[in-house]
Amino acid sequence: MSPCYGIAMRPILLAATVPLLLSACSSAQGDFPSLARRPAERVSGTAPVAPSTEAPAPAPVDPQLAGTLDGMVAQARAADAKFRANAPRARALVGAAAGSAVASESWAVATVALADLESQRSQAMIALADLDALYAAKGIERADTTAIAAARDRVITIVSEQDQVLADLKGRLRS
Template sequence: MIARIAMLFVAAAPLALAACATPAGEYPSLAQREIERVGMVMTPPQTTPAPPPNPTEPVLSQARELVESVRTAHAAFLASESAVRSRVAAARGATAGSDAWALAEVALAGLSTQRSRAMVALADLDRLFIAASTSGESTETIGEARSEAADMVAAEDAVLSELSAQLAS
């Protein structure tokens, strides 16, 4: 049995070695190429980098736009507030699920939507403030804009809390 296995290996060895042999012309030469010679190395042209743009101006401009967006949303909130107060006053004492209560809830949800518009702009101001503070820029102007926007949103929160409490009682 061992003799047969040995004969099989002996017979298969030339076939295995023939598979490894390939003509010499199929592989690239390992000789040094022209580009690899020291005298042929190209150096990139020297350019002077342009000064970086001042990132503060676009950021401050964006902060002003965001505060204006909060002011617009706050003005819409204030314009809608009296109508919502009327709906809530009409629903005072009404049972949950009644028509008056439902109209007041819908009006209160609309007022909350106005507040959401201001909150989105306030969140963007927060993002700008964090980006400026982590990059070492001055945060004074953005902080003032953020404070003004936060005050408007806090006033809207107070109105919504008051009206929600009146509707719940």
């Protein structure tokens, strides 16, 4: 036998003897513990329920803030009053221009009347934008925004009604 043959056989002999040696370690002698959960591993018991706490009453609105909010709502209402005063004229002009050619005299006059209404709506939108900015600033400060939200809702209602009127008039002018 050559010396190289003995070296080449060592890994094969080693691979054949390792399983035999390991099988001796895995004898089935004795009882093994169960892998099932033991009573001590089970979670039991109850946690106490925290008593419910009612939300605290909102803090009174700062008089300066209340004045600012009233001013913004008054600005939106004033713009709405002008809008409502001019809306009948715009309706009549749009009615007269309905079906007329684009760029005709009646169409141009109706378009100018709609632009006037949109201008008055923009005054209400300025008040809404100011309320939005105030709402965001107070929200960042984590201050109570209830009064601001109520004022915003009033102005949003005004603007939404104006949007509906404008959408109706624009739709009639196009057709």
